[in-house]
Amino acid sequence: MWIALDWIERHCVVPDGFRRGAPFLLYRMQGEYLQHFYLVRGDARWIPERPILAPAFVYRRGLLVGPQKVGKNPLIAAQICLEGVGPALFAGWAGRDEGYSCRDHGCRCGWEYAYELGEPKGMAWPTPLVQITAFSEDSTENTYDALRPMIELGPLTDLIPHTGEEFIRLPHGGRIDTVTSSNQSRLGQRITFAPQDELGLWTRQNKMEKVADTQYRNLAGMGGRASLTTNAWDPAERSVAQREFESAAADIYRQFLQPPKNLSFANKVERRKILKLVYPDDTRREHTPPGHVDLDGIESEAADLVEKDLAQAQRFYGNQLVPGAGAAVDPEVWDAQAFPREIEAGTAIGMGFDGSISQDATVLRGCTADGYRFTIGSWVRPVGSAMLAWQATHPGQEWRVSRSEVRDTVTAAFARYRVGKFYCDPWKWETEVGDWQQLYGDEIVLVLDTNSARRFAPVVSRWLTAIREGSTRHDGDPVVAEHVKAAHLRKVHLSGDENDGRTPYLLVKGGDGRKIDGSIADALALEAAMTMLELESIAEPWVLVR
Numbered sequence: 001m002w003i004a005l006d007w008i009e010r011h012c013v014v015p016d017g018f019r020r021g022a023p024f025l026l027y028r029m030q031g032e033y034l035q036h037f038y039l040v041r042g043d044a045r046w047i048p049e050r051p052i053l054a055p056a057f058v059y060r061r062g063l064l065v066g067p068q069k070v071g072k073n074p075l076i077a078a079q080i081c082l083e084g085v086g087p088a089l090f091a092g093w094a095g096r097d098e099g100y101s102c103r104d105h106g107c108r109c110g111w112e113y114a115y116e117l118g119e120p121k122g123m124a125w126p127t128p129l130v131q132i133t134a135f136s137e138d139s140t141e142n143t144y145d146a147l148r149p150m151i152e153l154g155p156l157t158d159l160i161p162h163t164g165e166e167f168i169r170l171p172h173g174g175r176i177d178t179v180t181s182s183n184q185s186r187l188g189q190r191i192t193f194a195p196q197d198e199l200g201l202w203t204r205q206n207k208m209e210k211v212a213d214t215q216y217r218n219l220a221g222m223g224g225r226a227s228l229t230t231n232a233w234d235p236a237e238r239s240v241a242q243r244e245f246e247s248a249a250a251d252i253y254r255q256f257l258q259p260p261k262n263l264s265f266a267n268k269v270e271r272r273k274i275l276k277l278v279y280p281d282d283t284r285r286e287h288t289p290p291g292h293v294d295l296d297g298i299e300s301e302a303a304d305l306v307e308k309d310l311a312q313a314q315r316f317y318g319n320q321l322v323p324g325a326g327a328a329v330d331p332e333v334w335d336a337q338a339f340p341r342e343i344e345a346g347t348a349i350g351m352g353f354d355g356s357i358s359q360d361a362t363v364l365r366g367c368t369a370d371g372y373r374f375t376i377g378s379w380v381r382p383v384g385s386a387m388l389a390w391q392a393t394h395p396g397q398e399w400r401v402s403r404s405e406v407r408d409t410v411t412a413a414f415a416r417y418r419v420g421k422f423y424c425d426p427w428k429w430e431t432e433v434g435d436w437q438q439l440y441g442d443e444i445v446l447v448l449d450t451n452s453a454r455r456f457a458p459v460v461s462r463w464l465t466a467i468r469e470g471s472t473r474h475d476g477d478p479v480v481a482e483h484v485k486a487a488h489l490r491k492v493h494l495s496g497d498e499n500d501g502r503t504p505y506l507l508v509k510g511g512d513g514r515k516i517d518g519s520i521a522d523a524l525a526l527e528a529a530m531t532m533l534e535l536e537s538i539a540e541p542w543v544l545v546r
């Protein structure tokens, strides 16, 4: 359906950069994607009173895999415009001298499109409902931020006079909304188009697999379709992107340009070759007409990331499928080790603390001498509707961990248990940790920097072994369970004499950015309990005399 592509180039404008406001000309790879997405089946039959919707097309959905900043977001924004007010549906086969005139569709731009004989004609959705969907708000905002100027700076203002901060109203009761993992309540049933972004981060664990399947089902009911975009994914994550790419379904269009495997992304010269391939020449600045990609800028960002995390650099910029070390713990294994029990006052325990201020969570875990871990306190930033409720009762305030509550909880723990050792990740809590050291002794309260491979890798190793062997139990705390399931491993390198033969790992966030503080506190508590003094020599609980 060529009219779909022509309509985009005529109505959408470049949303940002030097060419802001200029006509949005499709790059080859963008055009190729849309040509396939809007490819009409040769046997599609047109019945005016019962228009054939999604089944008119060869593909039920499309999947575009591309590196960072290659132009996926503007493409999706343009496709949203088309699905919102342009000829996105099949409207029969053209006869002699037929055409499409904007004038007949409420647009005063003056554009007319003459169909060739037998070409598929296009028409707009009567009531388009578009749901911009991604794991994170950042990502839906990227698309939305490209979409608004694309409408506001060009002829589309005629059809869409107002673009709001939260959603966009379309003619005839249509709407463009956004949905993220923390706002799944917005999932509507009557959607006609779902652009799903960062699909490589959508997994069963973070509940986005369910979002994907719900949308596919709802789209099927409405005759709508989904457009899927992502970076190359981590095959260890078993994401929806991977599932859609590997599925046997013939009605999914997949566009994924993978560089040859013999080129090494770690090597500067070969990396350049890879980048030139996955950022095609018409996307680059030096091309005529100029694209938006500055290959040297991309190269320096990629080189930085190669130093920190080669696998991620390959996925982000090299468009290569590279497995990371994967999830730290099998969720089912973790759940099976939950046996909540009461820990009596006076029990000897180790404690682990991972603190944060406003973004992440703060967790204090205890661990008995036989390795049973339990939560003593946890403070988690509320999300979604819980955050809205919090903001309603705290107008104008930023949510923060209550430091006094954390202090009181630590005091109460030292008063209740015989604490043999207490490991603290000190970041942003140096003052409190210093106070605790003074109060309880610096042989009991110890600082452990969880970013230090030398210090933290042996702790992680003990923790992983305990979980894999099933030799310990825990309380099944839902917050800690979420964090443990979100934790990923990153391979690190230790110098020869520090290496005990096992692969050293750190616990890190996965690509979806879910919190992992509870897993770190849990590992620290286990380490504290396994290395604390002989039970007899641990002091009785502390009773503070005020």
Ligand SMILES: [Zn+2]
Pocket: 011, 102, 107, 108, 109, 110, 111, 155
């Ligand atoms: Zn027009």
